[in-house]
Amino acid sequence: MSAFEHAGVPEGSGDMRPPTLASDALRGARVTVVGAGAFGGWTALQLQRAGAQVTLVDAWGPGHARSSSGDETRVIRASYGPSVRYTQWTVQAYADWRALEALTGRALMTITGALWLYSVADDSYMRMALPVMAAEGIPLEELTLEDTALRFPQFALRGVRSAFFEPGAGFLRARLGCQVVASQFIREGGTLLQAEVKPGRIARDAMGSLITNDGGRIDADRFVFACGPWLGRLFPKVIGSGVLPTRQEVFYFGTPAGDARYESGSCPVWLHAGQDGVSFGIPGNDGRGMKVGDDVRGPKIDPTRASRAPSSRAMAWAKAELAERIPGLVAAPVSESRTCVYENSPDGHLILDRHPQAANVWIAGGGSGHGYKLGPAVGRHVSALVAGATASVEAFGIARLAAVTPA
Numbered sequence: 001m002s003a004f005e006h007a008g009v010p011e012g013s014g015d016m017r018p019p020t021l022a023s024d025a026l027r028g029a030r031v032t033v034v035g036a037g038a039f040g041g042w043t044a045l046q047l048q049r050a051g052a053q054v055t056l057v058d059a060w061g062p063g064h065a066r067s068s069s070g071d072e073t074r075v076i077r078a079s080y081g082p083s084v085r086y087t088q089w090t091v092q093a094y095a096d097w098r099a100l101e102a103l104t105g106r107a108l109m110t111i112t113g114a115l116w117l118y119s120v121a122d123d124s125y126m127r128m129a130l131p132v133m134a135a136e137g138i139p140l141e142e143l144t145l146e147d148t149a150l151r152f153p154q155f156a157l158r159g160v161r162s163a164f165f166e167p168g169a170g171f172l173r174a175r176l177g178c179q180v181v182a183s184q185f186i187r188e189g190g191t192l193l194q195a196e197v198k199p200g201r202i203a204r205d206a207m208g209s210l211i212t213n214d215g216g217r218i219d220a221d222r223f224v225f226a227c228g229p230w231l232g233r234l235f236p237k238v239i240g241s242g243v244l245p246t247r248q249e250v251f252y253f254g255t256p257a258g259d260a261r262y263e264s265g266s267c268p269v270w271l272h273a274g275q276d277g278v279s280f281g282i283p284g285n286d287g288r289g290m291k292v293g294d295d296v297r298g299p300k301i302d303p304t305r306a307s308r309a310p311s312s313r314a315m316a317w318a319k320a321e322l323a324e325r326i327p328g329l330v331a332a333p334v335s336e337s338r339t340c341v342y343e344n345s346p347d348g349h350l351i352l353d354r355h356p357q358a359a360n361v362w363i364a365g366g367g368s369g370h371g372y373k374l375g376p377a378v379g380r381h382v383s384a385l386v387a388g389a390t391a392s393v394e395a396f397g398i399a400r401l402a403a404v405t406p407a
């Protein structure tokens with residue numbers, strides 16, 4: 001299952017926008033959030049804003065290199081196939097990322113537009129997005145190949161059958177985003193701790209405390225575990241293989257000297273759907289060059305212990321894909337690489353739900369290669385779950401994990 005082909009759509013009836021909590025909805029409640037990636041960081045910030053006394057705990061810190069959120073950049077795009085919910089959550093996320101930029105003075109989001117190129121006949125994911133985007137008032141165009149060639153001369157269109165362009169899409173500075181969210185959380189009164197923790201004992205439908213790696217305890221009234229690829233290990237019975245960590249390699253390619261055609265000022269984010277799945281590129285920014293990766297699930301990885309050194313096979317693939325899509329970069333050298341981790345749910349949808357045996361514990365994860373951008377919306381939804389102000393979305397429930405066959 002790719003991040004672009006979720007099984008079913010996580011819709012429901014009524015308003016699907018993420019909720020906004022009143023500033024006193026959780027006044028006085030002590031909440032501990034474990035995990036300072038995109039999901040945990042935003043959840044902690046939203047809980048703090050709702051009046052809770054929040055402690056955010058992370059084993060290595062916000063946006064560290066082994067976390068799913070820990071690379072330099074992640075794509076933000078509102079086109080989500082037929083899903084109204086994901087599109088509306090992304091609309092809210094855009095507003096929240098922009099508000100955070102305004103509050104902190106840090107540049108986190110760059111709008112470049114996103115160009116989708118289809119070499120396969122089935123472009124239904126983007127075709128189904130057209131009416132959803134139109135209903136939300138967000139521009140998304142189907143381009144002719146002639147128009148595509150004129151507007152984006154950097155790209156080779158050999159084999160391409162259809163093309164779409166979302167002008168409002170772009171990329172977020174991922175690692176930096178986590179760090180800025182955590183700093184803002186501290187500024188608003190939250191506490192950030194570095195510790196590895198284990199879930200505490202559950203008795204009478206509640207967890208009382210967390211156990212730290214040095215044997216200490218962290219007490220709270222309510223707990224949120226937003227532990228990305230580590231969720232299955234922390235909750236072997238409740239999550240287990242419902243979150244599958246996979247190895248995902250990305251490469252940065254140095255662009256020609258004095259040539260801005262492949263930088264974010266002149267080149268869009270791009271996605272290419274081919275026979276082997278979806279590949280993507282993020283144009284040069286912060287002096288890093290063009291980033292190339294793919295959305296095909298790699299082998300299972302241990303997120304703590306696995307070496308993150310690049311493989312020659314993935315590097316050769318990325319070079320070939322770049323040369324095929326952007327011939328002007330055929331000689332571009334690899335300048336950097338990252339080995340990232342997807343935290344796949346079996347159907348590609350998020351996991352945002354209450355622990356089935358503990359009424360004061362919630363789990364947030366399953367970003368599955370598309371979750372980063374949604375961090376602010378996840379934070380809104382999960383803090384409303386913690387406050388008892390919204391119901392769980394069935395498609396994001398824990399119960400479905402057992403029923404869904406892993407793709």
Ligand SMILES: Cc1cc2nc3c(=O)[nH]c(=O)nc-3n(C[C@H](O)[C@H](O)[C@H](O)COP(=O)(O)OP(=O)(O)OC[C@H]3O[C@@H](n4cnc5c(N)ncnc54)[C@H](O)[C@@H]3O)c2cc1C
Pocket residue numbers: 034035036037038039040041057058059060061062063064066067068069070073074075076195196197198226227228229230234248249250293340341342364365366367368369370371372373374
């Ligand atoms: C290569 C790649 C490309 C991607 N592209 C995109 C994209 O273009 N757009 C997009 O929106 N998304 C994308 N994603 C997905 C997105 O990055 C993830 O869905 C998102 O970052 C998940 O965030 P998280 O907070 O759930 O997990 P993480 O960022 O992994 O955070 C979990 C945190 O929990 C902490 N933790 C775990 N266990 C413990 C413990 N026991 N005690 C204390 N702390 C603990 C970890 O240290 C970690 O910091 C991509 C992912 C990858 C790997």
